[in-house]
Amino acid sequence: MGDPAQPDQGNFTASRQSSGDPSFSALTPKYEERLIILAQGKTFQNEQIGDWAIPSYLSQRLSNLVVIDDRNMTYADDVQHVNFTIQRVTTKSDFVKWLQTDGAHVVYCGHARLGQGPCFGDSADPGEEWGSHAPDALTTGILPSGFPYIGLPLDEIADEHQYTVSPVSGDDDKPAASDCHPHARQLYNNMTKFSVSDLAPKIQASSDAMTALLSNAGPNDTFWGYDATGESGKWERHVLCSCNWQNTGNPMDMGAVQISCKAYICIACSTFIHFYPVVRKLKGWTKDGDNHYAYWTTNATASAAMTAFWLYRILSYPQRNDYQPWEASLEYAKQMANRDYAGSVAKYPSSLI
Amino acid sequence: MTREQFSERFYRLSDTDQVGITALAKQVMDDAREAVRAAVEAWSTGNAGQEQKAASILSALDELAFVPLTEKGDPPDPQRRVWFLRMAGSSYLEPRAKIIAAINRMLEDKRKPPVRPSSEPPMEENPPIPRVCDEAYLAHRQLLNFAESREQYYQNAHAFLALSEDQKDAEIQNLKKSNIWKRLTGAAEPASRPK
Numbered sequence: 001m002g003d004p005a006q007p008d009q010g011n012f013t014a015s016r017q018s019s020g021d022p023s024f025s026a027l028t029p030k031y032e033e034r035l036i037i038l039a040q041g042k043t044f045q046n047e048q049i050g051d052w053a054i055p056s057y058l059s060q061r062l063s064n065l066v067v068i069d070d071r072n073m074t075y076a077d078d079v080q081h082v083n084f085t086i087q088r089v090t091t092k093s094d095f096v097k098w099l100q101t102d103g104a105h106v107v108y109c110g111h112a113r114l115g116q117g118p119c120f121g122d123s124a125d126p127g128e129e130w131g132s133h134a135p136d137a138l139t140t141g142i143l144p145s146g147f148p149y150i151g152l153p154l155d156e157i158a159d160e161h162q163y164t165v166s167p168v169s170g171d172d173d174k175p176a177a178s179d180c181h182p183h184a185r186q187l188y189n190n191m192t193k194f195s196v197s198d199l200a201p202k203i204q205a206s207s208d209a210m211t212a213l214l215s216n217a218g219p220n221d222t223f224w225g226y227d228a229t230g231e232s233g234k235w236e237r238h239v240l241c242s243c244n245w246q247n248t249g250n251p252m253d254m255g256a257v258q259i260s261c262k263a264y265i266c267i268a269c270s271t272f273i274h275f276y277p278v279v280r281k282l283k284g285w286t287k288d289g290d291n292h293y294a295y296w297t298t299n300a301t302a303s304a305a306m307t308a309f310w311l312y313r314i315l316s317y318p319q320r321n322d323y324q325p326w327e328a329s330l331e332y333a334k335q336m337a338n339r340d341y342a343g344s345v346a347k348y349p350s351s352l353i
Numbered sequence: 354m355t356r357e358q359f360s361e362r363f364y365r366l367s368d369t370d371q372v373g374i375t376a377l378a379k380q381v382m383d384d385a386r387e388a389v390r391a392a393v394e395a396w397s398t399g400n401a402g403q404e405q406k407a408a409s410i411l412s413a414l415d416e417l418a419f420v421p422l423t424e425k426g427d428p429p430d431p432q433r434r435v436w437f438l439r440m441a442g443s444s445y446l447e448p449r450a451k452i453i454a455a456i457n458r459m460l461e462d463k464r465k466p467p468v469r470p471s472s473e474p475p476m477e478e479n480p481p482i483p484r485v486c487d488e489a490y491l492a493h494r495q496l497l498n499f500a501e502s503r504e505q506y507y508q509n510a511h512a513f514l515a516l517s518e519d520q521k522d523a524e525i526q527n528l529k530k531s532n533i534w535k536r537l538t539g540a541a542e543p544a545s546r547p548k
Binding site for chain 2: 043052061186231233272276298300301303336344347349
């Protein structure tokens with residue numbers, strides 16, 4: 001007598017239909033249904049990632065992949081006995097919806113925005129989509145997911161992307177080191193107050209344009225900040241900004257997201273540094289048996305390549321896997337994707353953990 | 354699989370045939386471990402003659418024996434457990450010494466690998482491209498620094514890669530001057546004899 005919790009392995013029904021479905025067939029085994037959501041962030045949509053676009057990358061490697069359209073595909077794996085449905089989404093609202101869906105396997109591929117959060121949109125650079133105050137903040141822009149305070153490079157804010165931030169006023173006490181992003185924490189003792197006239201010469205934009213982006217700062221305002229080599233590798237003036245992951249006043253932030261997906265794979269630069277402490281520790285979304293898995297990147301990462309490797313390895317896990325705990329297949333995908341990545345495009349020694 | 358059989362399959366594979374590449378790698382690994390698994394079976398039979406013979410073979414296989422020995426779980430009786438600990442420990446000392454020696458040599462290599470072209474969008478984070486010596490320094494920390502938790506290691510590695518080359522060189526020099534590194538690489542001064 002087998003385990004009653006397990007399906008009868010001799011019971012065959014049509015793929016993706018229950019045995020009571022009118023399309024029942026004795027030809028295809030009854031496989032477990034699993035859902036993978038690929039959430040492509042800003043500048044990582046298919047048109048922008050060349051050879052790493054999905055489904056084309058997978059189609060070249062998996063002959064059974066059925067491409068319904070460029071956002072929907074299915075893959076029935078005869079080794080795993082799993083029917084995968086893969087859906088590609090590109091908006092913040094869809095990303096949040098699937099994070100909140102029981103049983104989903106959600107992969108984010110995009111920018112970490114220097115620790116501010118996953119970011120969505122497809123408008124031309126520059127613009128508010130790069131920050132947390134996009135005109136349609138439910139659909140585009142950053143999903144605030146970072147430490148309460150992050151030092152952001154001034155030229156990134158005012159020249160490169162031109163988005164509004166909430167700088168920490170020099171009239172306020174310096175925030176506690178423990179509330180700062182690890183990069184700012186390392187430079188905590190170097191923090192000082194910058195006036196508008198200290199900041200303006202460091203950028204191309206006009207002083208008026210800059211103060212508008214610094215939450216309409218006045219000419220006599222000061223802000224906490226520091227000079228340091230930024231994540232970009234350049235020596236830059238940083239402004240300490242109030243970012244946070246909860247109570248941001250933004251229609252959506254990580255504090256408001258009730259994460260209930262089964263696996264969250266966060267592929268962007270250094271997400272283990274930026275988001276792991278927030279999601280796993282501050283928010284307290286922890287692994288719960290065979291549920292709530294999460295994987296993060298350890299360093300600057302070519303996100304589209306790592307995502308393509310991850311998806312391929314999950315779909316080609318070489319073991320029977322239906323109605324089994326996910327851990328073995330996720331760990332396999334992690335190990336193999338890390339090897340694929342290290343052996344191909346890795347500029348930096350990043351890996352999924 | 355013979356060398357010729359491997360080469361024949363290897364050169365037939367295209368570089369995008371990941372299914373074929375994975376299958377070939379798996380077969381190489383399975384072939385390498387198959388005979389060792391048989392030796393582990395013989396070691397576990399309880400037949401004293403077979404067990405002693407199998408133990409001798411497993412001991413001579415060094416690190417190749419390690420994975421098959423761990424696949425069957427911990428041995429039930431204390432005698433086999435002690436043998437396993439001694440064998441596994443000694444079989445790992447030599448590879449560890451080789452890794453340390455390689456890291457030590459590569460700590461001197463300041464060349465950077467070429468960056469391969471990719472169709473990726475530009476990264477937001479662009480620390481200096483790591484040199485061979487930088488990667489060697491990180492390998493030392495990952496493999497040998499048991500004082501760091503996993504979280505601390507990745508945070509420190511991230512911080513290390515963001516340093517300027519001069520700052521990284523200073524960290525590498527600090528490592529090479531440390532007593533623990535000198536001891537590991539055999540460069541320590543001979544200990545003074547007790548009086």
